Amino acid sequence: MExxxxxxxxxxxxxxxxxxxxxSPDVFKLDSDDTVPSVAIEDVGPDREAEVLLARDSCPVGAIHTA
Ligand code: SF4
Known part of the structure; x- marks a missing residue:
């Protein structure tokens, strides 16, 4: 199992x-009336890992965490 x-x-x-x-538009979603995105995919597979790590490292306030 991956x-x-x-x-x-x-x-x-x-x-x-x-x-x-x-x-990472599949994982982080912003509804039209939201100012803060939601996590649409909480358990990310290897196919999206790189983009999520990039999103985490791009966040100017360090609000994204991965484990
Ligand atoms: S502050 Fe970070 S978590 Fe919030 S929208 Fe910007 S990049 Fe995403």
């Missing part, structure tokens, strides 16, 4: 820059 990476977004730290949504 290992999954758990993704968490600390909504109280997020400032709504939307970079994560731009980098």
């Amino acid at each position: 290992a999954l990476m758990r993704v968490r977004l600390q909504k109280d730290h997020c400032q709504g820059h939307g970079l994560c949504v731009a980098v």
Whole structure:
């Protein structure tokens, strides 16, 4: 079985820059009336791992955590 990476977004730290949504649009979703994205896929497979790590490292306030 493939290992999954758990993704968490600390909504109280997020400032709504939307970079994560731009980098990994399947995993981070912004509804039209939201300013803070939600995590649409919490357990990410190897196919999306690189983009989620890039989104995490791109977040200006360090609100994205992976384990
Ligand atoms: S990149 Fe960081 S601050 Fe910007 S929307 Fe995503 S979690 Fe929030």
